[in-house]
Amino acid sequence: MSMQIGDSAAEAIFRDQARTWLSQHASLRSDDVANWHDDLGGHVVACKKWQHVLYDNGWAGISWPKQFGGRGGTSLQASIFAEEQSKFDVATGSFAVSLGMVGPTLMAHGTPQQHAEFLAPMLRGDHVWCQLFSEPNAGSDLANIGTRAVLDGDTWIVNGQKVWTSFGQFSDYGILLTRTEPESPKHKGITYFIVDMKSAGIEVRPLVQITGVAHFNEVFLSDVRIPAANVLGQVNNGWAVANTTLTSERAFIGGGGSSWTVEALIETAQKLGRTQDPVVRQKLAAAYTRAQTLSYLGYRLRTASSLGLIPGPEMFVMKLAYARHWEKTMDTAMEVLGADAMLWGDNVIDNGEWQHRLLSQFAIRLGGGTNEIQQNIIGERGLGLPREPSVDRNLPWRELVKG
């Protein structure tokens, strides 16, 4: 099969169908979008509404198998649909965890009962899901988690604290990593659960971030009871399951689906009369080259997945490249805005979106493993450098010094 960068004839037809359907069910994103950051609860409601429309019309879960309620299409088709959808004024953000991360993990590791119970409602948008992984003492060193789960009959009892939980305050279910065998080395004694967020003993406290939005939360778990049937994968084998989730998270963040483009920044620069400045122009051009590179890396990923091959280095390069692109381009955006960059909120050009994105960069740079963690992975897997020496891989978790 020869190289073809861009849609094949069949893909072009699919894109056309998607665009036609979208234009019948949503309106194009206008310059003057309402600022949804102030009303996160309203955003969640809008996401649910739109996901229902997708589901009822057969456009939800495009690459999910039909047996799980999906469309049974290719990952390429899913990307094409996402590209077209991003041009329309629809809300999708609060399903990033459920559709982007939990779905693939459940399909890979879940029991038939778990598939039947959770996948269809997830796809329909009935439930918001959150990720209960990070803890105050387990961030980059995620395998160091200390939230304990102890078996009592056919129920697990969980105690501990989680943090950086996106959309936790709106969630119906969570995916939860716990320590179930402290005598084993840290990677070996972890169990992965599905937890009902309405369970007794769960307290969610929103964290107001630098953007002014409380997107993240702290979650406290006190004697939370989880049925044994909600273990995902095998007891004490949760690290392998978690890796499926983390890979999906990296792919999701790196895959972009972002709400902004370099072209939009160029338009803003034109509106402000900044494009005759050769230095601004060079910075815009540099941003453009980064965006193009990310697209092509994405094309390589899609090619590999559509041919059923294991993706190459693009996989772990993309998340890091995307985070850096975001950071550098928002610096350029502030330069383009000039004095306007000092202002905040809805009264400035583009509703203050560029300022909001500048401040959102930290979630992108740190989420799914920090930039530096990605670099370590690239060193090991891309270049074959020896793994960093670690003294704690084989010691029982309970003997490790806790942070």
Added chain:
Amino acid sequence: MNFDLSDEQHVLSDLAQQIFSGLSTIERITELQTGDGFDATLWNELAKAGLLGLCVAEEHGGLAMHMVELSLVLEQQGKHIAQVPLWSSSIAAMTVAQYGSPALQTLVLPGVCNGTTVLSCALANFGANDSMNPSVEATDVDGGVRLVGSKPAVPYAQNAHFVVVSAKRVDGSVVLALVETDARGVILTAVDGSDHQPQANMDIDVVVPASHIIAGLTNDGREALRWMHEHSLVALCAIQLGVAQGSIAITAEHVKTRHQFGKPLSAQQAVAVRAADAYITTEAMRVTMLNAAWRLAEGFDARQDVLVAMYWATEGGHSVVLAGQHLHGGVGADISYPVHRFFLWGIQISTQLGGASQHLARLGKLIASR
């Protein structure tokens, strides 16, 4: 969508890799320093394998392939820092094939394919070095075009039989001419390049017969110059990709095997992270180069794509070879160890047809000026 190589392209890349790794060894490159710097043995092997006429029509003895295939071979050349005028001879031949008369094609292309005729390109200019604004002056005379001026650092001019020279008339129209290197009025002065490969400044005062004018004899040859320039840039991007990969490969090996403080250098995060960044940059160079090569091969407008690729090849390539040199510490300063060769070629390509800021300025003008 299929952004991967075909089976045939993989086979071609493997073939090139075998030839270059077999012949262009570090010992061989060191040995070439004492001679004229041109690896004639390797050149003959490339001819036998058909790689010198990769993009030339079959009727002239070529393989009738396109820019993506050429880029794969050039990538392998860069990886093995092989000293042959492959890009300049190939792009000159492609330009003759694309724009030259049938008689001119018959005159030079069969020799290019069998290795007996070497071509080169003289696109760079003294001064501001804007390839689209050549400084050699062209004047129409009886039977042809008179060219007067100078060209800097023409690759392998000493080994070339013909050089494609870009020139400009007073009215601004462009001429592309095939100039014979041993014609009266052509003076070659060998210059030392930073990559230690053969090159010469070319002083020209010749009348080129009409039969040897590739483009612009009776009109403006600007489109042909643009075509040649874009193909040349992508060819350089492809070599640079190979150079960057070669640099990273030897560097990864070094930091894995050299021990300090009782452990491999790469166990220091500061070292591993710098190597990882070089790797990421190389992947960016690969995808932007392949995209540009594919668009040229398909005949699509590639003005922005070529500049995007060239920006990564210059800015990115520079940072990769610099990291390679730096991570070798004192070992890199010893010229009996090969890593400096990647550095030198990488730096040369970063400036060869305009530096990173020049490409960025052009791209900025294309996408944002209003």
